[in-house]
Amino acid sequence: MNWKPYIERYEKELLENVVPFWQNHAQDREYGGFFTCLDRDGSVYDYNKYMWMQWRIVYMFATLYASEYGKGHSDWLDIAERGFDFLYTHGRLPDGSYYFELNRKGEPAMAPFSIFSDCFAAMGSAALYKATGKTEYRAEAESAMASYLRRIPNPKGKYAKELPGKERYLSHGSYMILANLGCVMRDCLGTDRFEEDTRSAIRNVMEKFHNPEFKVIFENVRPDGSFDLESCEGRFINPGHGLESMWFMMRCGEAAGDEALIARAAEYAYEQYEFGLDRQYGGLFYFMDVLGRPHMELQYDMKLWWPHNEAVLAMLHAWRLTGEKKFLDAFLQMDEYSFSHFRDAEYGEWYGYLNRAGVPTHSLKGGKWKTFFHVPRCLLLSLEQMKKIQMKGV
Amino acid sequence: MNWKPYIERYEKELLENVVPFWQNHAQDREYGGFFTCLDRDGSVYDYNKYMWMQWRIVYMFATLYASEYGKGHSDWLDIAERGFDFLYTHGRLPDGSYYFELNRKGEPAMAPFSIFSDCFAAMGSAALYKATGKTEYRAEAESAMASYLRRIPNPKGKYAKELPGKERYLSHGSYMILANLGCVMRDCLGTDRFEEDTRSAIRNVMEKFHNPEFKVIFENVRPDGSFDLESCEGRFINPGHGLESMWFMMRCGEAAGDEALIARAAEYAYEQYEFGLDRQYGGLFYFMDVLGRPHMELQYDMKLWWPHNEAVLAMLHAWRLTGEKKFLDAFLQMDEYSFSHFRDAEYGEWYGYLNRAGVPTHSLKGGKWKTFFHVPRCLLLSLEQMKKIQMKGV
Numbered sequence: 001m002n003w004k005p006y007i008e009r010y011e012k013e014l015l016e017n018v019v020p021f022w023q024n025h026a027q028d029r030e031y032g033g034f035f036t037c038l039d040r041d042g043s044v045y046d047y048n049k050y051m052w053m054q055w056r057i058v059y060m061f062a063t064l065y066a067s068e069y070g071k072g073h074s075d076w077l078d079i080a081e082r083g084f085d086f087l088y089t090h091g092r093l094p095d096g097s098y099y100f101e102l103n104r105k106g107e108p109a110m111a112p113f114s115i116f117s118d119c120f121a122a123m124g125s126a127a128l129y130k131a132t133g134k135t136e137y138r139a140e141a142e143s144a145m146a147s148y149l150r151r152i153p154n155p156k157g158k159y160a161k162e163l164p165g166k167e168r169y170l171s172h173g174s175y176m177i178l179a180n181l182g183c184v185m186r187d188c189l190g191t192d193r194f195e196e197d198t199r200s201a202i203r204n205v206m207e208k209f210h211n212p213e214f215k216v217i218f219e220n221v222r223p224d225g226s227f228d229l230e231s232c233e234g235r236f237i238n239p240g241h242g243l244e245s246m247w248f249m250m251r252c253g254e255a256a257g258d259e260a261l262i263a264r265a266a267e268y269a270y271e272q273y274e275f276g277l278d279r280q281y282g283g284l285f286y287f288m289d290v291l292g293r294p295h296m297e298l299q300y301d302m303k304l305w306w307p308h309n310e311a312v313l314a315m316l317h318a319w320r321l322t323g324e325k326k327f328l329d330a331f332l333q334m335d336e337y338s339f340s341h342f343r344d345a346e347y348g349e350w351y352g353y354l355n356r357a358g359v360p361t362h363s364l365k366g367g368k369w370k371t372f373f374h375v376p377r378c379l380l381l382s383l384e385q386m387k388k389i390q391m392k393g394v
Numbered sequence: 395m396n397w398k399p400y401i402e403r404y405e406k407e408l409l410e411n412v413v414p415f416w417q418n419h420a421q422d423r424e425y426g427g428f429f430t431c432l433d434r435d436g437s438v439y440d441y442n443k444y445m446w447m448q449w450r451i452v453y454m455f456a457t458l459y460a461s462e463y464g465k466g467h468s469d470w471l472d473i474a475e476r477g478f479d480f481l482y483t484h485g486r487l488p489d490g491s492y493y494f495e496l497n498r499k500g501e502p503a504m505a506p507f508s509i510f511s512d513c514f515a516a517m518g519s520a521a522l523y524k525a526t527g528k529t530e531y532r533a534e535a536e537s538a539m540a541s542y543l544r545r546i547p548n549p550k551g552k553y554a555k556e557l558p559g560k561e562r563y564l565s566h567g568s569y570m571i572l573a574n575l576g577c578v579m580r581d582c583l584g585t586d587r588f589e590e591d592t593r594s595a596i597r598n599v600m601e602k603f604h605n606p607e608f609k610v611i612f613e614n615v616r617p618d619g620s621f622d623l624e625s626c627e628g629r630f631i632n633p634g635h636g637l638e639s640m641w642f643m644m645r646c647g648e649a650a651g652d653e654a655l656i657a658r659a660a661e662y663a664y665e666q667y668e669f670g671l672d673r674q675y676g677g678l679f680y681f682m683d684v685l686g687r688p689h690m691e692l693q694y695d696m697k698l699w700w701p702h703n704e705a706v707l708a709m710l711h712a713w714r715l716t717g718e719k720k721f722l723d724a725f726l727q728m729d730e731y732s733f734s735h736f737r738d739a740e741y742g743e744w745y746g747y748l749n750r751a752g753v754p755t756h757s758l759k760g761g762k763w764k765t766f767f768h769v770p771r772c773l774l775l776s777l778e779q780m781k782k783i784q785m786k787g788v
Contacts, residue, residue: 105559161494
């Protein structure tokens with residue numbers, strides 16, 4: 001297959017359509033930090049600064065600067081470093097954790113009830129260390145990672161509302177994120193300090209959450225390993241999450257030279273893709289119930305940008321690593337759906353939210369849950385995959 | 395106008411389509427309490443017992459028993475009283491507040507972080523007192539009401555995550571609910587103990603949240619009374635909530651013989667209805683942004699059953715109390731939309747969730763946010779309004 005037009009399209013999309021949108025509109029030049037609530041044309045519709053959205057921007061600009069596309073782009077590094085300064089100065093608590101939200105001026109607005117603030121502080125700081133070699137970033141990456149690990153057993157802390165009568169579950173997300181964090185730390189800091197945590201997280205993801213009967217990854221399983229088909233939480237399927245998890249696993253498998261892990265993760269990714277497909281309207285469902293019973297979330301049948309980003313990445317990884325044609329076909333289908341439905345040729349960046357039929361419901365390009373992260377990560381890592389595939393000549 | 399076919403249809407809907415669905419499927423005869431997560435055919439898809447959903451069932455069966463339709467229906471009273479026993483025994487904390495959620499067996503599952511548990515415990519117990527005259531119900535109504543009033547200044551208690559940097563707002567909902575609670579207490583307990591709270595809540599609703607420029611009721615205004623057009627929270631409009639609030643106000647106005655309050659509430663209700671109408675697909679939007687900027691909630695454009703219930707009630711009250719034909723026309727439009735889109739002739743009860751175009755997205759009849767409450771309340775109070783209108787001969 002000729003990958004040249006794909007590579008050219010993805011490069012153009014990243015460098016001319018997505019990066020400029022955020023570079024032009026997201027920087028708060030008055031107070032520091034970023035605007036993430038950006039409407040279609042880049043205008044700001046809300047000024048709150050959600051820490052995990054902010055840190056993702058730091059991570060992404062630092063990662064782009066450190067990539068093959070970063071040469072000469074001190075402007076990207078500058079954005080990431082100024083972001084770090086604002087977030088470290090205003091967002092960090094003495095114990096190393098991070099607030100959930102600051103107001104525009106940088107004053108703490110919401111308590112540190114989410115460990116995702118710490119997770120993305122670790123990733124952003126680590127990427128800055130990789131980009132610059134400055135020890136202050138390394139120190140903060142290790143500090144935020146330590147805060148994340150410390151909080152895992154009780155992630156919501158004093159804000160947890162569950163009582164003994166509540167059914168307990170193991171969460172696929174927490175293992176998947178730990179596995180990815182470990183890999184980011186190894187890649188950016190060159191440390192193997194988190195190897196045991198990472199390997200254990202990978203084992204948990206692969207052995208506990210995949211259900212062979214339904215051929216899909218469950219988000220929640222009981223601590224004894226059994227699947228709960230009696231509750232909405234137990235039956236909850238998140239197609240995009242499972243696909244993201246599986247390309248994490250393929251990368252972990254490749255780094256460790258673990259062929260069996262790669263093969264299993266590729267197969268699970270394909271199952272997840274097949275399970276998540278909306279065969280009537282195309283695209284992937286946002287949330288599902290494994291038995292097709294009513295989903296507790298009202299927006300379950302919408303089409304969101306990020307599961308499609310994860311599907312593109314999962315299928316490209318699987319195609320490169322296994323050579324099975326079904327992965328190439330699935331990539332082509334997700335690439336076509338994504339570019340024809342989500343991208344905005346007129347103002348840049350991608351729409352985030354479509355109804356089931358694929359029509360945008362929101363004009364926003366960024367919001368409380370969408371920032372400069374999934375789209376550029378997908379484009380950048382897809383380019384890396386495509387170039388490797390191209391070199392193999394397939 | 396001939397109201398006879400409407401009255402016959404609403405009576406049939408209430409007594410043959412809605413009540414039997416819940417009577418047949420919602421009772422947990424093994425552990426007590428109710429199932430509220432009911433699929434289209436009444437089958438249970440989740441066993442959690444959310445206290446405000448449970449107490450609403452107690453309230454509604456007790457209210458039906460005390461209504462003109464309750465004669466001979468000791469079965470309805472029995473359901474309400476057994477519900478009270480389960481909820482009082484398992485759900486109540488020593489300080490008089492209520493857990494948010496129990497598991498099927500009645501064990502506490504989620505902490506008492508919502509004052510709505512207490513709010514609906516007060517309403518359910520008060521309705522049971524009205525139905526039976528038993529002092530234990532009166533005592534519990536007063537206890538739960540006291541807990542609600544005690545918690546209003548800090549409703550989430552230790553679970554509140556807001557810090558000083560967070561913009562503070564007055565919430566339309568909290569005043570509106572207090573006004574309604576006061577009226578329920580006066581009606582059911584015959585007490586004027588909460589008159590001052592009620593009158594003050596009414597003044598706050600009518601004077602603080604209506605925006606004359608946009609002609610709509612805001613959900614959040616700044617403590618100094620100004621409207622915040624810079625944030626999603628400040629621009630948030632909830633059409634159904636405003637309509638519900640305005641029929642509460644019309645009833646308060648009628649009870650107090652306050653013609654000016656009635657006239658203003660009727661006019662605000664009509665403005666809210668006009669603002670909330672989806673002129674492309676019909677029906678009312680769930681959530682809106684007053685400036686049409688992106689809404690933070692993904693499901694903002696869905697059609698939910700309850701705003702349509704509130705619109706029917708608001709327009710019937712306004713038509714009876716003012717005689718202005720626009721209210722009658724609006725009632726007819728909402729009646730037609732509701733019965734043609736939400737009701738399920740085959741299995742009983744109403745669908746709760748439609749997409750913007752009016753097609754059901756969920757087959758459920760009850761869930762985490764839908765129970766035996768809005769539909770039967772709408773039908774019962776509509777019948778009361780229609781019969782009064784019929785007597786006036788208009």
